[in-house]
Amino acid sequence: MTQLKIGACLKIAEIGTYRDWLFDTGRDIELQDFMSHAALTTDLEDMIVAARSALAGYAGRIGIHGPYEGLDIDNKDAELRPLITARFLTALQAADRIGARQMVLHSPYTLWYQNNIFSSPDYATSKLGRIHDILGPVVRAAESMGITLVIENIHDVRPETRRAMVDSFGSKAIALSIDTGHAQLARAMSGAPPVEDFVRDAGQQLAHVHLQDVDGHADRHWAPGRGQIEWTAVFRALADCDNAPHLVLELRDKAEIPKGFAWLQALGLAV
Template sequence: MMNIPVSHFHSWERFSESELAAMLGEFAEYGLRLISLNSGTCARLSEEAGYRAQLQRECRSAGMAVLNCHAPHMPGWELNSPDGAVLKRHLRLLDSYAELGCETVTVHAGTNDGGEPLTVLRERTARSLEALIRRAETLGMVIVLENTIFPTDTPAELLGYLKRFRCDAFGICFDAGHANLMDGTPGKRSADMIEWIRRRWNGEVRFEADTLGRLLPDVVSCHLHDNDGRDDRHWLPGEGAIDWRRLLARLERAPRLRSLQNESEHFKYGIAPRRIADCFEKLLEKNAVAV
């Protein structure tokens, strides 16, 4: 099938040094040798001196490598924040990502939770993206903007940023679970969606016809996780409503695709590395990709 590397998220920041060594060793035991750093892990990199060296040391010891990372996106880190200190923190972290070997850095445009006009939020995000892309270019990394569930990062919004900042150091992180939520299907109604998603849309969710179809030419990386079509569950692929055979066949045609990222919530659901390995072996066919 696809000869594309697969990296795996975990809540690495939640582990003590000895626990981290044990968990990385278990991932390695089942052949899961590429990892992604999640938003919480990246926030800890920003807050804790010496944590980068610890990650490097434990990964090296386990024979693991960091391939991707997800920049912090929680309150206080949003790219469309009016606080200039937020962008400075993101820019400082880019050097840490590069030192760890990250190829792609996933970012969110930011939410609309504050109720400000989309035009204002868009320009703030654009200013942040411009600075991040410029710095990533010098470090040999790619900033990838993710589709989530907000009016601020619909396919139309993401395509606007792509047009504005067209370069090799900028692309899309296609999130399969978010697309499953936001793509309309026959009979799907706004009322079917979980309340916290409806709230972001003032009660009436605007569904998309085909998120992947619009973004495919610029998809550089992907987040793979499953859900029931109404809430952002982050289940393992195959446990929800996504047609994975069709989705992966379409992703094979993405001309810029360079990595896949397993973004299932392993810590939350207590998913063991052996189960992850079994899932992705079946999903991507044995020995078809580096996992």
């Protein structure tokens, strides 16, 4: 099986701990400092300076996790939608200034949506219209910057629903992200397909993957090998992706990054 190079999600202050591992082979880095209100307002300039300093000399691929708390991309309040768009645009500008070429945003699709999709004739189209209202300007800005928005599964049950939403923009500046732990939780809690099937459904739209393991009960963000995920099947599907998605360990305990990497490496899955 093809062995895949993986990186990690880190805060700016944590990069130094894994600098040699990340920098020597240009492993993917996702910065997770640009999610909060403070990071995108009062602390923004300091964050950008710190990120540039921490990344000096790095030649690999960079992404950031965009903001999400209280920022539903399907917000039904027309007065709030422009505020959400503005926050995403600020994060996108921050990404551009530090050299990131991806920004992760959260999917708005849920089991509630899937079970109610036929409850009213315009349920799906109304939702998609609100999503375009919020994300349309962000997608256009991303196109001009050469950045790709990657939409991460959160409560998604059917992977094809999120894929169709991404396809509806008709833009190379928006693609799919898969969080392996979220997909496994959806399988355990809501009967979603296996994680491998999320990957195969995404196909050439897959641009980014959060690698984390779970027990099927909560969003643990454990190192691979501690939970339920069938990692060999997942990596077999990832190896078939021709567009080389960013692959990053997203672990709650950053001290477990070496352990998670070593476990995948021992299985012959990662380098």
